[in-house]
Amino acid sequence: MGDAYLLITNLQKKQGECIGARPRVGFTRQLILPTVRHGSLPRGSENRHTGTAGSITPANLSPSPPTPTTMTIPDTLDSDELDAKRQAVVDTGVEMLEQGLTKGTGGNASARVGDDYVVVSPSGIPYETIEPEDVPLVNLEAELIDSDLDPSAETPMHTAVYRQRNDVGGIVHTHSPYASTFASLSEPIEASHYLIAYAGDKVPVAPYETYGTEELGAAAAETIGDQYNACLLENHGVLTVGETIEGAFETALIVEYCARIHYQARAIGEPTILPDAEVDRLVERFASYRTH
Numbered sequence: 001m002g003d004a005y006l007l008i009t010n011l012q013k014k015q016g017e018c019i020g021a022r023p024r025v026g027f028t029r030q031l032i033l034p035t036v037r038h039g040s041l042p043r044g045s046e047n048r049h050t051g052t053a054g055s056i057t058p059a060n061l062s063p064s065p066p067t068p069t070t071m072t073i074p075d076t077l078d079s080d081e082l083d084a085k086r087q088a089v090v091d092t093g094v095e096m097l098e099q100g101l102t103k104g105t106g107g108n109a110s111a112r113v114g115d116d117y118v119v120v121s122p123s124g125i126p127y128e129t130i131e132p133e134d135v136p137l138v139n140l141e142a143e144l145i146d147s148d149l150d151p152s153a154e155t156p157m158h159t160a161v162y163r164q165r166n167d168v169g170g171i172v173h174t175h176s177p178y179a180s181t182f183a184s185l186s187e188p189i190e191a192s193h194y195l196i197a198y199a200g201d202k203v204p205v206a207p208y209e210t211y212g213t214e215e216l217g218a219a220a221a222e223t224i225g226d227q228y229n230a231c232l233l234e235n236h237g238v239l240t241v242g243e244t245i246e247g248a249f250e251t252a253l254i255v256e257y258c259a260r261i262h263y264q265a266r267a268i269g270e271p272t273i274l275p276d277a278e279v280d281r282l283v284e285r286f287a288s289y290r291t292h
């Protein structure tokens with residue numbers, strides 16, 4: 001595929017409206033808008049290296065972090081694959097910024113390494129400054145294996161989906177504005193544009209849970225199920241999956257585009273929703289297009 005991706009990016013460039021995009025030089029933390037930095041825990045509350053499943057939850061934030069547990073990178077991991085996936089996490093974070101899918105340190109991305117490990121964006125570090133070797137490696141229980149940096153607070157959501165879907169090799173989570181608008185309405189994005197079929201017959205909404213919790217991961221995994229490549233997170237944002245992190249990013253871009261078209265159509269009229277049979281055909285067709 002790639003055509004749709006190019007179509008969208010070229011459209012954005014032509015219209016000169018790369019939403020939220022800004023020159024990477026001169027980027028400062030002052031431009032970070034959210035007062036509650038999402039995708040990371042409040043400073044001083046991180047409890048990395050805990051070695052406990054689901055350790056990154058508000059419920060167990062305490063003034064005295066648990067004793068760190070040291071883990072080592074398993075011999076079974078392919079070091080070339082690990083390096084490539086870490087680089088892909090870095091590249092995807094920068095792309096998320098450049099395409100206006102997130103701002104500041106918001107959102108996060110991950111890639112599966114081997115069958116049972118995941119590299120995921122670090123918490124609270126500007127995307128442009130992340131070094132590939134610092135990208136945290138965790139297992140499928142969200143336990144930190146390797147990095148001096150804390151994994152994203154949303155790591156349990158990523159690992160919940162990886163545990164459920166063997167076909168998923170990459171995940172992207174953003175607060176992209178149009179998709180988040182429908183998330184705040186608790187309203188699925190319907191098939192008013194044919195590209196929605198990248199996500200499924202619609203983009204469903206996972207019920208609200210506090211960010212960073214196992215409950216949010218469970219809600220997202222249940223909503224995405226086996227048949228969707230994206231879901232909205234109520235009052236929060238959007239989660240997309242793919243066979244690779246690049247595929248998940250592409251779907252995140254398309255979901256935001258479809259959300260924008262749906263929003264605009266609703267603003268001046270009532271959008272026509274494609275018939276179920278046609279959406280089903282598109283879903284099948286896009287599935288066969290995918291080379292990743």
Ligand SMILES: [Zn+2]
Pocket residue numbers: 038039107154173174175211236237
């Ligand atoms: Zn988030």
